[in-house]
Amino acid sequence: MSTSLPKAVILLSGGLDSSTTLAVAKSQGFGIYALTFRYGQRHDQEIEAAVRIARYFEVVQHRIFEVDLSSFGGSALTDQMEIPKGRELEQMASHIPVTYVPARNTIFLSLALAWAEVLEARDIFIGVNALDYSGYPDCRPDFIAAFKTMANLGTKAGREGKGFKIHTPLIELNKAQIIKKGMSLGLDYSLTSTCYDPSPRGEACGQCDACQLRRKGFAEAGLEDPVKYQV
Amino acid sequence: MSTSLPKAVILLSGGLDSSTTLAVAKSQGFGIYALTFRYGQRHDQEIEAAVRIARYFEVVQHRIFEVDLSSFGGSALTDQMEIPKGRELEQMASHIPVTYVPARNTIFLSLALAWAEVLEARDIFIGVNALDYSGYPDCRPDFIAAFKTMANLGTKAGREGKGFKIHTPLIELNKAQIIKKGMSLGLDYSLTSTCYDPSPRGEACGQCDACQLRRKGFAEAGLEDPVKYQV
Numbered sequence: 333m334s335t336s337l338p339k340a341v342i343l344l345s346g347g348l349d350s351s352t353t354l355a356v357a358k359s360q361g362f363g364i365y366a367l368t369f370r371y372g373q374r375h376d377q378e379i380e381a382a383v384r385i386a387r388y389f390e391v392v393q394h395r396i397f398e399v400d401l402s403s404f405g406g407s408a409l410t411d412q413m414e415i416p417k418g419r420e421l422e423q424m425a426s427h428i429p430v431t432y433v434p435a436r437n438t439i440f441l442s443l444a445l446a447w448a449e450v451l452e453a454r455d456i457f458i459g460v461n462a463l464d465y466s467g468y469p470d471c472r473p474d475f476i477a478a479f480k481t482m483a484n485l486g487t488k489a490g491r492e493g494k495g496f497k498i499h500t501p502l503i504e505l506n507k508a509q510i511i512k513k514g515m516s517l518g519l520d521y522s523l524t525s526t527c528y529d530p531s532p533r534g535e536a537c538g539q540c541d542a543c544q545l546r547r548k549g550f551a552e553a554g555l556e557d558p559v560k561y562q563v
Numbered sequence: 564m565s566t567s568l569p570k571a572v573i574l575l576s577g578g579l580d581s582s583t584t585l586a587v588a589k590s591q592g593f594g595i596y597a598l599t600f601r602y603g604q605r606h607d608q609e610i611e612a613a614v615r616i617a618r619y620f621e622v623v624q625h626r627i628f629e630v631d632l633s634s635f636g637g638s639a640l641t642d643q644m645e646i647p648k649g650r651e652l653e654q655m656a657s658h659i660p661v662t663y664v665p666a667r668n669t670i671f672l673s674l675a676l677a678w679a680e681v682l683e684a685r686d687i688f689i690g691v692n693a694l695d696y697s698g699y700p701d702c703r704p705d706f707i708a709a710f711k712t713m714a715n716l717g718t719k720a721g722r723e724g725k726g727f728k729i730h731t732p733l734i735e736l737n738k739a740q741i742i743k744k745g746m747s748l749g750l751d752y753s754l755t756s757t758c759y760d761p762s763p764r765g766e767a768c769g770q771c772d773a774c775q776l777r778r779k780g781f782a783e784a785g786l787e788d789p790v791k792y793q794v
Contacts, residue, residue, distance in 0.1 A: 399630050399674075406681035428719045435677035438717045442670040443630075449665035450637035470717040478713035485709050486669045486701040488659045 337363035339392070339453035340499075341444045344368050346381030348546055349459035349502055351524045352514035354389055356501040357457045359517050364391040365451060367444050371436070372402025372410040377534055381525035388523055397443060407433040408528075415529040417539035421548065424541055428467050431528060431541065437470035438479070441498070445483050448496060454489070457499040463506045476500055507549025515555070522558035531562055538563040568594035570623070570684035571730075572675045575599050577612030579777055580690035580733055582755045583745035585620055587732040588688045590748050595622040596682060598675055602667070603633025603641040608765055612756035619754055628674060638664040639759075646760040648770035652779065655772055659698045662759060662772065668701035669710070672729070676714050679727060685720075688730045694737045707731055738780025746786070753789035762793055769794040 340362035342354045358364055368382040379396060386394035402410035408430040409415075416429060437458070444456050460471040469475060480498045484490030502510050514521065526546045527536035536543050538561035550557040571593035573585045589595055599613040610627060617625035633641035639661040640646075647660060668691070675687050691702040700706060711729045715721030733741050745752065757777045758767035767774050769792035781788040 395634075397631075397634070400628075401677060403626075403628070404678050404681045406677075428722070432719055433677075434680035435673055435714075435718055438714065439670070439673040439677060442666055442673045446632060446637075446664075446666035446670060447635050450635045469719055469722045472716070475713065475716040478709070478716050482669065482706065482709035482713045483666075485703070485706040487666055488663055488700055491659070491700040 337361060338455065339363045339365055339451050340455040340457055341365045341367055341448045341451065341453055342457040343440050343444055343459070344382045344385060344394070346378040346383075346385060346524060347459075347526045347542070348514070348521065348524050348549075349461055349510060351381075351385045351519060351521075352510050352517075353457050353459035353501055354385060354391075355514055355517040355519045357455075357499070358389050362455060364389060365447065365453065366391045366394040367447060368394065368396045369440060369443070370396055370398045371433070372400045374409065375530060377525045377530050381523060384523040388520065395447070399439065399443065401433055401436065401439065404434065407431065409433050415540050417537065419541055419544070421544060424467050424545070426467065428469060429541065432468055435470070437468075437475070441479055441483075445487065445496065449487050449489050452489075454494060455497050455499060457501065459502050460500050461502045461505065461510065463504065473500070473503060476503070506552070507545055508552035511549050511553045511555060520558075524559070526559070535560045535562045537561070568592060569686065570594045570596055570682050571686040571688055572596045572598055572679045572682065572684055573688040574671055574675055574690065575613045575616060575625070577609040577614075577616060577755060578690075578757045578773070579745070579752065579755050579780075580692055580741060582612075582616045582750060582752075583741050583748075584688050584690035584732055585616060585622075586745055586748040586750045588686075588730070589620050593686060595620060596678065596684065597622045597625040598678060599625065599627045600671060600674075601627055601629045602664075603631045605640065606761060608756045608761050612754060615754040619751065626678070630670065630674065632664055632667065632670065635665065638662065640664050646768075646771050648768065650772055650775070652775060655698050655776070657698065659700060660772060663699055666701070668699075668706070672710055672714075676718065676727065680718050680720050683720075685725060686728050686730060688732065690733050691731050692733045692736065692741065694735065704731070704734055707734070737783070738776055739783035742780050742784045742786060751789075755790070757790070766791045766793045768792070
């Protein structure tokens with residue numbers, strides 16, 4: 333990997349969206365600095381998927397950063413609360429679910445911003461998506477725009493006119509379009525992990541919001557999902 | 564401490580400004596949830612001071628949260644870079660120094676926001692100060708306003724109209740005014756730790772930006788600083 337490429341920090345959870353986002357950033361000619369968080373999620377399978385994706389795309393650096401959001405509580409993704417299964421898809425966009433982790437993308441983007449400033453990178457990529465999504469407030473375009481404004485006021489680089497750009501290449505795509513884009517960029521979706529509640533052997537539950545949105549996406553794209561489902 | 568008081572999250576470093584801010588929040592009738600970060604600072608004396616202050620003001624809860632910003636590098640406060648000594652005071656406000664920690668207040672406020680949302684608190688206090696300060700971009704009023712806008716778009720509580728307020732009670736005070744305010748609220752400044760580079764025995768260096776601003780403040784307030792200085 334040439335070090336002369338412009339650098340970009342990519343938030344990489346190991347899921348479908350963030351892995352596709354990484355593929356997009358790579359295709360745009362960036363040297364990839366992937367950032368994954370161990371934030372107290374209920375299982376480590378996402379992080380293992382992030383490691384596989386980072387290797388697959390030969391990133392310049394992959395950092396796994398510890399920030400224990402589970403100590404604050406308040407989310408089914410970090411607490412022992414039950415993960416909702418079988419929600420209607422129409423419900424998802426209109427109702428913020430118990431899997432919401434308070435201020436998660438704000439925290440993740442803030443840490444990406446710190447790393448980007450140190451790297452002298454100006455580009456941060458996040459795989460948020462405002463169409464086929466779970467209703468999270470911190471996935472919406474107005475939040476991303478407000479984060480960027482704040483970031484450029486709150487950093488040395490931003491104040492000196494070397495503004496940060498927050499790239500959201502998936503924001504207006506539906507799941508099927510995201511999957512087709514990733515496929516066209518050579519992404520192997522068997523490496524990704526989407527499920528909120530996988531079995532210990534790594535099989536996806538098939539019924540949480542994340543699984544449902546993923547399956548619908550593959551079905552609409554007319555493609556086979558390489559991931560194994562329990563149901 | 565009654566649990567019926569409205570809750571506020573206070574960023575508490577253990578320094579003069581954040582300790583005064585905590586005293587102000589307490590005097591306004593809030594139940595205090597103090598948040599201190601172990602972020603890879605060069606010494607633990609700040610954290611020990613934060614523990615003393617939290618006890619002194621009988622906070623409801625004091626949380627020390629680990630977030631290792633030193634792993635990103637880029638600051639004299641977390642790296643082995645030399646701390647500047649004897650800078651002219653006029654230089655400080657016009658020039659962002661090497662003690663700047665990339666995106667620090669953005670990260671700290673984001674974590675405070677997460678905790679506040681879980682606590683169902685609407686009030687966050689931060690002791691930033693735009694007069695006698697070290698030139699940091701993330702201490703300025705426009706940054707704080709932009710953070711608040713972003714926070715209310717990026718959280719469930721904010722989207723539901725239960726907006727967060729970011730209180731900056733010191734933002735327009737000079738150091739002498741801050742000290743007088745703290746004294747009037749019963750703050751014992753011998754408990755605080757301000758120096759960027761104290762001796763192993765805890766004596767302040769007297770020459771870093773933080774020490775200089777503090778000493779000038781006590782001098783202008785006509786008060787004696789209870790902290791011991793090496794020089």
